[in-house]
Amino acid sequence: MNTKKYLILGAGPAGLTLANKLKEAGETSFLVLEKEAEAGGLCRSADVDGAPLDIGGGHFLDVCRPKVTEFLFQFMPEKEWNVFDRDSKVSINGKIIDCPLESNLWQMDIDEQIEYLLSIASAGCNTGEKPPQNYTEWIPWKLGRKIAENYMIPYNTKMFGDEIDNLGAYWMEKLPDVSFEETLRSCLTHVPYGKLPCVHRFYAPKEYGYGEVWLRMADAIKDSVEYGKAVTGIDFNTLTVTTTDGSRYTAENIITTIPWMEFSEIIGMPEEIKTSISELKYGSVEIEYFPDNVDTSAHWIYYSEPELAYNRILFRHNFYYGSKGYWTETQGHRLQQSDRNNFRYLNKYAYPFMTKKKPEIMKHLLEWAEKHNVYGLGRWGEHQYYNSDVTVGVAMDMAKRLMGRTNK
Numbered sequence: 001m002n003t004k005k006y007l008i009l010g011a012g013p014a015g016l017t018l019a020n021k022l023k024e025a026g027e028t029s030f031l032v033l034e035k036e037a038e039a040g041g042l043c044r045s046a047d048v049d050g051a052p053l054d055i056g057g058g059h060f061l062d063v064c065r066p067k068v069t070e071f072l073f074q075f076m077p078e079k080e081w082n083v084f085d086r087d088s089k090v091s092i093n094g095k096i097i098d099c100p101l102e103s104n105l106w107q108m109d110i111d112e113q114i115e116y117l118l119s120i121a122s123a124g125c126n127t128g129e130k131p132p133q134n135y136t137e138w139i140p141w142k143l144g145r146k147i148a149e150n151y152m153i154p155y156n157t158k159m160f161g162d163e164i165d166n167l168g169a170y171w172m173e174k175l176p177d178v179s180f181e182e183t184l185r186s187c188l189t190h191v192p193y194g195k196l197p198c199v200h201r202f203y204a205p206k207e208y209g210y211g212e213v214w215l216r217m218a219d220a221i222k223d224s225v226e227y228g229k230a231v232t233g234i235d236f237n238t239l240t241v242t243t244t245d246g247s248r249y250t251a252e253n254i255i256t257t258i259p260w261m262e263f264s265e266i267i268g269m270p271e272e273i274k275t276s277i278s279e280l281k282y283g284s285v286e287i288e289y290f291p292d293n294v295d296t297s298a299h300w301i302y303y304s305e306p307e308l309a310y311n312r313i314l315f316r317h318n319f320y321y322g323s324k325g326y327w328t329e330t331q332g333h334r335l336q337q338s339d340r341n342n343f344r345y346l347n348k349y350a351y352p353f354m355t356k357k358k359p360e361i362m363k364h365l366l367e368w369a370e371k372h373n374v375y376g377l378g379r380w381g382e383h384q385y386y387n388s389d390v391t392v393g394v395a396m397d398m399a400k401r402l403m404g405r406t407n408k
């Protein structure tokens with residue numbers, strides 16, 4: 001068995017960035033193991049009905065991290081991307097309003113605006129109440145009862161199912177408070193207020209799907225990636241991993257970007273940490289393609305209505321030029337039997353859930369694993385709600401940290 005200096009599990013954005021950064025620094029002793037036949041993870045695309053479709057759900061590259069976009073442009077130059085100002089909307093009781101809802105209440109009927117304004121005025125964040133730790137209590141505290149009841153709770157119940165009651169509020173704490181005064185001003189002047197939402201400007205490839213940039217990154221390290229290698233076991237005593245086809249790989253350092261739940265056999269880890277892994281929660285998403293064009297300028301619309309199984313529609317004709325049709329995103333717990341013959345793709349691991357227990361579980365797990373030269377990285381390795389630009393950023397930092405540590 002050939003021992004590598006770095007064994008990277010998973011060829012999604014995290015694994016690919018780390019591998020390419022190691023290569024850039026002159027490192028040659030690394031190997032990436034990927035379960036699928038292709039790299040890119042949740043950011044993969046497929047050609048469907050003559051145009052690209054993001055099989056992991058709608059993916060757009062935020063413009064706001066220049067170090068990350070510069071790095072990605074090494075593989076897919078900026079001229080190969082279109083830039084868009086985000087046009088996203090929410091559907092609330094059948095009415096379509098610009099996103100985010102709290103900045104665009106002025107688009108509601110007058111009577112409704114008054115009700116929303118009154119509920120914002122009495123929201124806990126505006127009356128000086130202490131912020132609750134539970135997500136479902138925190139939403140009305142932050143946005144007011146009316147936005148909570150009419151939009152946020154129904155939408156998030158679609159996203160998280162029964163787990164919504166187990167979520168903490170810590171992952172939303174950076175959101176600015178909704179100001180009564182600013183909301184009132186917005187309703188009077190018909191101008192949205194507040195900070196622009198995350199990914200308010202984004203890149204989307206001109207000719208390809210979002211998956212293309214990751215395929216190119218994988219191609220740059222093609223001799224150091226093995227596909228069809230589903231890792232199922234890890235031995236912390238010998239730093240060995242095993243795959244479903246019976247292969248074994250040993251390394252001086254293992255960097256795992258795959259969900260911790262994928263390890264069905266773990267050797268050398270204390271039982272209480274092993275048990276805590278089974279308490280990590282996650283959600284799945286299925287995308288389904290429909291060939292019709294829709295008369296909307298939106299790139300995507302969020303749907304809060306419980307009677308609709310899906311929670312988001314992406315109108316690809318508005319961002320992949322020359323394409324037609326749209327796709328829906330439906331959470332795993334809401335999938336329904338259908339005899340439609342549309343293209344569908346189910347992503348088992350889509351959303352790491354930010355449960356109340358998660359920070360403590362991950363802190364212990366990652367600290368303990370690092371002492372054994374095993375590092376968790378990315379959306380699944382860290383069980384964090386990272387977008388791909390953030391994932392690339394943390395993988396770039398990890399490369400620096402590993403090279404600094406092992407070159408000492």
Ligand SMILES: Cc1cc2nc3c(=O)[nH]c(=O)nc-3n(C[C@H](O)[C@H](O)[C@H](O)COP(=O)(O)OP(=O)(O)OC[C@H]3O[C@@H](n4cnc5c(N)ncnc54)[C@H](O)[C@@H]3O)c2cc1C
Pocket residue numbers: 009010011012013014015033034035036039040041042043056057058059060061062199229230231232257258259262285329350351377378379380381386387388389390391
């Ligand atoms: C619906 C949806 C929409 C999103 N929209 C955006 C967006 O607009 N913009 C944005 O920047 N980000 C978006 N994201 C987030 C983005 O998908 C992630 O940040 C990114 O994919 C994380 O990269 P990763 O490498 O950490 O994980 P992943 O992409 O999940 O990659 C993990 C890799 O590990 C592999 N793997 C899993 N199990 C095993 C195993 N047992 N053995 C070997 N390999 C294995 C997988 O096949 C995969 O290739 C979205 C995510 C979802 C679900």
